[in-house]
Amino acid sequence: MKPDHPSFFSRIAIAIGSFFRIIGDAEFAGRVQVLRRAGPADAVADESPAAPSAPALKEAAPDGALQLLGLLQREARFIDFIQEDVAAYPDADVGAAARLVHEGCRKVLSENFAIEPIRAEAEGSTLTLPEGFDATAIRITGNVVGQPPFTGNITHRGWRVVETRLPKLAGSHDLHIVAPAEVEL
Numbered sequence: 135m136k137p138d139h140p141s142f143f144s145r146i147a148i149a150i151g152s153f154f155r156i157i158g159d160a161e162f163a164g165r166v167q168v169l170r171r172a173g174p175a176d177a178v179a180d181e182s183p184a185a186p187s188a189p190a191l192k193e194a195a196p197d198g199a200l201q202l203l204g205l206l207q208r209e210a211r212f213i214d215f216i217q218e219d220v221a222a223y224p225d226a227d228v229g230a231a232a233r234l235v236h237e238g239c240r241k242v243l244s245e246n247f248a249i250e251p252i253r254a255e256a257e258g259s260t261l262t263l264p265e266g267f268d269a270t271a272i273r274i275t276g277n278v279v280g281q282p283p284f285t286g287n288i289t290h291r292g293w294r295v296v297e298t299r300l301p302k303l304a305g306s307h308d309l310h311i312v313a314p315a316e317v318e319l
Contacts, residue, residue, distance in 0.1 A: 151188075160278075160279075200309035200310060200312060201300050201301075201309055202300070209242050210239045211234070211235060211238065212238070247295050247299065248295070248296045248297035250296055251291040252293065253291045253292060254291075255288055256291075257291060258287055258289075259287065260285065260287055262284070262285045263284045265282040265283060271292065
């Protein structure tokens with residue numbers, strides 16, 4: 135197989151992607167180590183099948199995110215709270231405001247989503263993850279060495295959205311306006 139000769143910027147992207155994959159994937163790091171020891175001539179001569187490529191990334195449509203942000207602003211004044219520099223306020227005032235924002239955010243979530251924990255076990259429980267566990271639903275932290283099964287403690291049960299009930303919108307609704315300006319007369 136003839137090697138490609140990627141451009142300088144492509145090589146930067148490859149290097150950054152490889153760096154993070156090496157950090158997170160011990161098996162991939164081992165393959166890179168073998169290639170580095172072999173040298174460039176030996177690496178080109180290797181006709182073994184390539185490792186499966188990473189799945190193609192798809193761009194998320196912003197409409198749902200913008201709609202949710204608008205709902206959080208309407209019910210909880212979320213953007214107002216986040217955009218405010220709270221350092222100048224006493225802790226009691228910040229706490230009182232946070233309580234109102236929390237109540238409104240909770241209302242938005244409960245009205246528009248059905249959310250359940252990914253794991254039923256209590257946090258702190260011991261759990262053994264078998265080979266082939268769903269790595270999209272479970273993130274392993276700490277000193278990860280070797281192959282599954284892994285035994286550890288649940289530090290967070292995780293959350294999964296099982297139903298979304300966002301309101302329907304009129305065709306003329308501009309989702310980019312998450313909070314209209316207000317003018318009192």
